[in-house]
Amino acid sequence: MQTHSSQFDVIVCGAGHAGIEAALAAARTGAKTLILSGNIDTIGQMSCNPAIGGIAKGNIVREVDALGGEMAVTADVTGIQFRLLNASKGPAVQAPRVQCDKKAYQFRMKHTLELQPNLQIFQATVTSLVFSKGKVVGCKTNLDLEFRAKTLVITTGTFLKALMHIGQNKNEGGRMGDHNAKTLSNSFIEAGIQLERLKTGTPPRLLGRTIDFSKMQEQKGDETPTLFGFYDTRGKEELFHVEQFGERKLGWKPGTDQVSCWITYTSPESKRIVTENLEKSAMYSGQISGTGPRYCPSIEDKYVRFKDKERHTLYLEPEGRNTDEYYINGLSTSLPFEVQNDLIHSIDGLEEAQILRPAYAVEYDFAPPTQLFPSLESRKVENLYFAGQINGTSGYEEAAGQGLIAGVNAARRARGEEPLILKRHEGYIGVMIDDLVTKGTREPYRMFTSRAEHRLLFNHSSAELRLLHHIEAMNLVPPARLDRIKDKLKQIEHWQLWLEKNTTAGGSWGDLIRRPHTEKELPKEFEAVSEPIKKEVLLRIAYKGYLEREKKQIKRLSEIEDTQLPKNINYLEIKGLKKESATKLEEARPVTLGQASRISGVNPSDIGILLVSLKKKTFKTD
Numbered sequence: 008m009q010t011h012s013s014q015f016d017v018i019v020c021g022a023g024h025a026g027i028e029a030a031l032a033a034a035r036t037g038a039k040t041l042i043l044s045g046n047i048d049t050i051g052q053m054s055c056n057p058a059i060g061g062i063a064k065g066n067i068v069r070e071v072d073a074l075g076g077e078m079a080v081t082a083d084v085t086g087i088q089f090r091l092l093n094a095s096k097g098p099a100v101q102a103p104r105v106q107c108d109k110k111a112y113q114f115r116m117k118h119t120l121e122l123q124p125n126l127q128i129f130q131a132t133v134t135s136l137v138f139s140k141g142k143v144v145g146c147k148t149n150l151d152l153e154f155r156a157k158t159l160v161i162t163t164g165t166f167l168k169a170l171m172h173i174g175q176n177k178n179e180g181g182r183m184g185d186h187n188a189k190t191l192s193n194s195f196i197e198a199g200i201q202l203e204r205l206k207t208g209t210p211p212r213l214l215g216r217t218i219d220f221s222k223m224q225e226q227k228g229d230e231t232p233t234l235f236g237f238y239d240t241r242g243k244e245e246l247f248h249v250e251q252f253g254e255r256k257l258g259w260k261p262g263t264d265q266v267s268c269w270i271t272y273t274s275p276e277s278k279r280i281v282t283e284n285l286e287k288s289a290m291y292s293g294q295i296s297g298t299g300p301r302y303c304p305s306i307e308d309k310y311v312r313f314k315d316k317e318r319h320t321l322y323l324e325p326e327g328r329n330t331d332e333y334y335i336n337g338l339s340t341s342l343p344f345e346v347q348n349d350l351i352h353s354i355d356g357l358e359e360a361q362i363l364r365p366a367y368a369v370e371y372d373f374a375p376p377t378q379l380f381p382s383l384e385s386r387k388v389e390n391l392y393f394a395g396q397i398n399g400t401s402g403y404e405e406a407a408g409q410g411l412i413a414g415v416n417a418a419r420r421a422r423g424e425e426p427l428i429l430k431r432h433e434g435y436i437g438v439m440i441d442d443l444v445t446k447g448t449r450e451p452y453r454m455f456t457s458r459a460e461h462r463l464l465f466n467h468s469s470a471e472l473r474l475l476h477h478i479e480a481m482n483l484v485p486p487a488r489l490d491r492i493k494d495k496l497k498q499i500e501h502w503q504l505w506l507e508k509n510t511t512a513g514g515s516w517g518d519l520i521r522r523p524h525t526e527k528e529l530p531k532e533f534e535a536v537s538e539p540i541k542k543e544v545l546l547r548i549a550y551k552g553y554l555e556r557e558k559k560q561i562k563r564l565s566e567i568e569d570t571q572l573p574k575n576i577n578y579l580e581i582k583g584l585k586k587e588s589a590t591k592l593e594e595a596r597p598v599t600l601g602q603a604s605r606i607s608g609v610n611p612s613d614i615g616i617l618l619v620s621l622k623k624k625t626f627k628t629d
């Protein structure tokens with residue numbers, strides 16, 4: 008084994024959605040970074056559906072953008088259909104979703120990494136980690152090359168000891184047509200990191216010219232697309248920097264030439280085919296032991312769990328502008344190929360459809376995330392960070408959000424700085440990481456608005472404003488953009504005050520805005536402000552009562568949320584604490600009282616006892 012001459016600050020293993028954001032965040036905050044991937048042609052590959060965003064997930068993408076990440080802009084630039092979901096509902100639950108040109112998305116991400124200063128890309132599969140005195144110091148690869156760094160971020164997705172299933176057919180590998188990571192799991196086990204199994208699946212891909220779209224319902228994109236990126240706070244030079252590199256110019260505006268998706272349904276014949284062949288499915292024959300995603304069920308699961316439902320909705324989604332390949336959303340399965348073929352042909356409009364790639368399920372190792380600190384650093388091995396599907400999550404957006412935080416923190420650790428930790432009331436990324444490290448997960452974790460108790464504060468367009476203090480403290484965006492965000496906030500606060508103070512017939516402008524079902528003519532001077540500012544001001548005024556109530560509650564809880572627990576506190580010695588709670592706290596070792604309060608089995612009276620013990624300093628340490 009030969010050691011590479013360069014010593015890095017951060018090595019990122021894996022170049023999926025988590026790895027990309029981790030590497031960019033580390034490099035952009037000044038760390039000398041290396042990203043290793045078993046196959047650099049699949050950087051940023053969408054393993055499943057070619058879309059970014061959706062309810063709660065879309066809000067994560069906007070948070071990633073606010074924190075200096077790349078997913079939002081790449082999704083916008085390569086987007087082929089844009090929709091704002093829940094557009095008729097309240098702003099807290101609205102979320103953008105964009106159908107992307109899958110290959111264009113990958114190429115742009117690869118090119119973005121290539122152009123990033125401080126970042127080196129190298130194609131190699133990581134086979135094991137190198138430890139020294141309880142710390143990780145590097146990794147070994149299949150090319151007999153060893154790399155050294157101060158910190159490592161693991162973002163290996165579904166690839167660890169992965170097995171793909173189509174009926175009884177089994178193949179090793181994390182994704183069809185990609186490489187295989189067979190040995191890395193052993194390093195984690197050697198370091199005392201526990202691994203468990205999960206599974207996920209993907210539907211077949213079809214050839215567009217063999218689909219009869221006339222039998223389907225057309226689903227068009229929004230006429231006015233809602234983009235993910237915050238372009239009002241970016242300078243021209245920060246817009247689409249990849250496309251403007253060299254001679255390349257962006258020839259079109261994102262969202263101006265959208266394509267359609269198509270809706271169809273399963274038939275009674277589809278139901279018969281699936282139910283009569285259940286025992287041939289890898290998932291139902293006992294061949295797969297891992298737990299699958301509850302909220303993204305396979306077609307087998309749908310017929311078993313919702314027995315009375317006669318038909319299920321399916322969406323035909325184009326995979327790009329320069330391909331005739333279609334993704335069939337809603338038809339994930341691990342049935343044998345011949346059964347998949349019959350199933351496809353039983354669906355309206357797909358009678359003659361040709362399968363380009365079969366559906367399959369994949370089973371893989373994940374590392375239960377309760378083994379991590381809220382910084383995403385391992386509790387077992389110093390300087391080792393985990394992000395993405397390896398932490399038991401599912402979805403590109405969840406992976407990107409974790410990747411960004413892990414990348415920032417790995418870079419900060421390399422410099423000896425304190426980590427970036429987002430709180431639950433600051434955004435979906437904070438909720439997700441707290442859920443993962445505190446409660447863990449037994450099935451692929453996906454974000455929902457219902458997971459966030461303070462979701463009223465999380466409207467997607469406010470991400471930059473909510474996270475401003477972190478953006479500034481951690482230097483996450485260029486200074487010019489930071490100034491623009493600050494200026495935007497100032498203007499919003501100015502107009503909010505102005506509209507509450509100044510009156511019109513029947514009260515203040517604020518009262519008029521809050522009055523339901525009235526024609527709202529706004530003052531001319533306010534009409535002139537920019538759309539993003541106007542939207543946020545109107546939202547803050549219209550929902551003033553609710554938002555204030557939410558903020559008061561956060562303040563009330565802040566004593567518990569913000570109280571740090573000493574690292575080596577001995578819970579078993581705290582008088583009055585139930586034995587069961589003390590054992591759980593010993594095991595979980597929460598960082599704050601807030602985190603302790605969310606551990607299952609630890610109840611409010613335990614938190615009260617802990618608080619008193621901390622205040623009176625009656626606790627003992629190990």
Ligand SMILES: Cc1cc2nc3c(=O)[nH]c(=O)nc-3n(C[C@H](O)[C@H](O)[C@H](O)COP(=O)(O)OP(=O)(O)OC[C@H]3O[C@@H](n4cnc5c(N)ncnc54)[C@H](O)[C@@H]3O)c2cc1C
Pocket residue numbers: 020021022023024025026043044045046049050051052053054055056131132133134162163164165166167181182187188191207208209303339367368369394395396397400401402403406
């Ligand atoms: C078949 C399938 C179906 C899926 N279905 C869904 C779904 O229905 N809904 C959903 O939300 N999500 C689904 N997903 C998951 C989704 O793809 C992931 O959540 C997301 O891609 C996770 O991002 P990640 O960065 O953690 O990992 P990935 O995107 O998987 O990226 C992992 C990266 O690590 C690299 N890598 C792995 N091991 C090594 C190694 N040892 N050395 C070097 N590089 C390595 C890989 O090459 C890749 O670049 C599915 C995934 C698969 C494979």
